[in-house]
Amino acid sequence: MTTVEPAAAVRLDPAELHASLRDPALLSMNFLNEVANRFPDAISFAPGRPCEDTFDLADLHRYLDAYAAYLTDTKGYDRTRVHRELFQYGRTKGIVHELIARQLAVDEGITVDPEAVLVTVGAQEALWLVLRALRASDRDVLLAVAPTYVGLTGAARLLDFPVRPVGEGTDGVDPDDLLAVVAAARAEGLRPRALYLVPDFSNPSGLSMTVRGRHRLLEIAAEQDLLLLEDNPYGFFQAVEGERPPTLKALDTGQRVVYLGSLAKTCFPGARVGFAVADQRVAGPDGGLLADELSKAKSMVTVNTPAVSQALVGGMLLEHEGSLLRANQRQIGVYRRNLDCLLRGLGARLGGLDGVRWNTPAGGFFVGLTVPFPVTDALLDIAANEHGVLFTPMRHFHDSDAAAHQMRLSCSYLTTEQIETGLDRLAEVITARL
Numbered sequence: 001m002t003t004v005e006p007a008a009a010v011r012l013d014p015a016e017l018h019a020s021l022r023d024p025a026l027l028s029m030n031f032l033n034e035v036a037n038r039f040p041d042a043i044s045f046a047p048g049r050p051c052e053d054t055f056d057l058a059d060l061h062r063y064l065d066a067y068a069a070y071l072t073d074t075k076g077y078d079r080t081r082v083h084r085e086l087f088q089y090g091r092t093k094g095i096v097h098e099l100i101a102r103q104l105a106v107d108e109g110i111t112v113d114p115e116a117v118l119v120t121v122g123a124q125e126a127l128w129l130v131l132r133a134l135r136a137s138d139r140d141v142l143l144a145v146a147p148t149y150v151g152l153t154g155a156a157r158l159l160d161f162p163v164r165p166v167g168e169g170t171d172g173v174d175p176d177d178l179l180a181v182v183a184a185a186r187a188e189g190l191r192p193r194a195l196y197l198v199p200d201f202s203n204p205s206g207l208s209m210t211v212r213g214r215h216r217l218l219e220i221a222a223e224q225d226l227l228l229l230e231d232n233p234y235g236f237f238q239a240v241e242g243e244r245p246p247t248l249k250a251l252d253t254g255q256r257v258v259y260l261g262s263l264a265k266t267c268f269p270g271a272r273v274g275f276a277v278a279d280q281r282v283a284g285p286d287g288g289l290l291a292d293e294l295s296k297a298k299s300m301v302t303v304n305t306p307a308v309s310q311a312l313v314g315g316m317l318l319e320h321e322g323s324l325l326r327a328n329q330r331q332i333g334v335y336r337r338n339l340d341c342l343l344r345g346l347g348a349r350l351g352g353l354d355g356v357r358w359n360t361p362a363g364g365f366f367v368g369l370t371v372p373f374p375v376t377d378a379l380l381d382i383a384a385n386e387h388g389v390l391f392t393p394m395r396h397f398h399d400s401d402a403a404a405h406q407m408r409l410s411c412s413y414l415t416t417e418q419i420e421t422g423l424d425r426l427a428e429v430i431t432a433r434l
Contacts, residue, residue, distance in 0.1 A: 020157040028150045028396040035380070035390060043422035044390040045409040048203060048365050050265050051334050052413075063315025064308070070318055090307045092299045093291065094119025096314040100261070100275055102322045107236075109250045110259070116279035118291045119305045120298065123233065123262035123274030127196075128155045129294045129301070130229060130258055130276060134193040135161045141185050143195040145173055147397035149203050149231065152196050164192070165399065172199060172209025175216055182224050194227035194258070199248055200235040201364020204397045204408040208362055211245050218248065221256045227280075228252075233262040236328050237335045238363040255280050258290070263313050266324045266331075271309040335365065338411040338419060342367055345423040353434060358409075365412040368394065373433050375407045382429070389425035 020026060036044045064086075071077040071085055085095060094100075097117040104110040120126040134140065142156055146165035156163045166181050167174035178195065185192045195217075199209040209217070221228050230248045238244055249259040259277035267273070278290035298304075320327035343360060346369070350356045355372030375393045383389050394406035409426075411419055 018158070020154075020160075023154070023157045025150055025153040025157050029154050031377070031396070035384075039384040039388075039390060042384045042388045042390045043414070043418050043425065045411065045414070045422060045426070046390040046392045047413055048410050049413045050269065051331060051338075053334060054330055055268065059316075060312055063312045063319065066315035066318045067311040070314070086307050086311055088307070090304045090310075092295045092304050093117075094275070094305055094310060095307060096273075096310045096317070097275075099314050099317045099322065103317055103324055104259075104261075104277070106322045107325045108247050110247065110277070112277050112279055113289075116277055116289050116291045118276045118278060118294050118298065119310060120274045120276060121302045121305050122264065122272045123231065123260050124151050124155070125298070125302060126260050126274050126276035126294075127152060127229070127231070128159075129297050130194075130260070130278070131155055131159050131161055132297050133290070133293055134227070135159050137191075139189065139191045140193050141190045143178070143181060143185075143192055143226075145195070145197040145202070146399075147204050147394060147403055148196070149198065150396055152231075153397075153399070162190075163399070166195065168202075168205065168207055169213075171213025171216070172202075172207060173197060173213060173217055175213075175220060178217075178220060179224070182226070192224070192226060194229050195221070196229040196231065198231045198234070200232055200245070201237060201361055201366070203234070203364075204366055204392070204394060205368045206359055206361030206364050206366040208245070208364075214245070214248055214251055218251060218254075218256060222254055226256070228257045229260060230257050231260045231262075233265050234364040236266060236325055237332055237365070239336050239339050239361070240363075249277060263324075266328050267313045267316055271312050273305060273309050273313050335363070335412055337416060338414060339363070339365075339367075341416045341419045342409065342411040342423070345420060349423055349427040350430065353431070355434075356430065365410050367409045367411070368406055369409055370406050371430055371433075372405065374404050379429075383426070387425045387429050389422050389429065391426065 014022060035046055068082055071082045077085065097119055098114045100117050101112055101114040104112060141162045141164055143164050143166050144152055145168055153163060164181050164185060167177040169177065182192050199214060201208055228248055232247060235244065235247065249257045261275045263271060263273045276294060278294055280290040282288060282290060282293055316327060346358055358367055358369045361367060377393060380391065380393060392408040394403035394408050397403065
């Protein structure tokens, strides 16, 4: 009997894999997702997760029933077609695009053709598809307000799309720095395609743009022939009662803004549903909407967004008369309470300490804290192991050492009791190093 020697196991040379897989930006996303699981007993100011107080399994069944009833009563589908809509592969551009367009009109004053709405597997896919479409040649570069959401940086790395940072400034975006970055890129023979930003309660800094800054940014975009990629996961979560500032898309009269929407914070992350409003027209005899071009790429990446996930968020929209603002009233109250607790707690424990300061966001999930010593992953390990508290080093959101002494604190996922205890522990970490 012939003995077959086992073949040697394949060992891949990392140099023969795409360079982005070794990029710190990709490591950061996994780090941010996993750090809380590594230290389950620590109080974590790290994740930007929505609160879980309003999660209820009964809601999922009700939302699904509501969407099925909508298909029957409003769309006129028979039983066979309803089953096909929910169980089969579906339309690449999505099946709840009309409901999302209605929500944008109700909550944001954005009037858009439902065909310009592409429903995606989370906002991250929407972002990736837009970047894929805009990266047409080696001359193309992307601009991003720094500090920048790490998901943007990582997606750009996967697409070999260079990112140039633009300063935040007092109006959310420093217009002079934006113009300087555009001019410098063009002087190098490069073509700036778009500016990515989170105008409302930005991740990670928590800062927001003024209305004046929004108008000025749209003027610059028109003058410099730039698209604006507006990411808006947190816009409903204003810290005080009052009128919310308009989105860039609501102010956009020249179709300069590609609007990236996430339903993770306003519905629930487990559905993994996001969308892009891409109503720009593509020139030529076969030209249509940019959303149609993005759907071509999506068909080769995820094929379609799961119909059951879409039905769940569709049912939630239907239950609240098309308004996510109405659906999130309880959550808004929780986030206001938590942000107030965090800011008051920082003042009580760290106020007056030399070199320690923090910003005061007008809403959202995040506060940026600056300390007079480096904030590293090694310090995070010490904080977790010795003090039982987690935070996010802000360097994960910068390509430089500009944020070496900063940390991001998220208050969305915690109770006020956890925030108070966590701040006691964080104060121990900080005062021990002053």
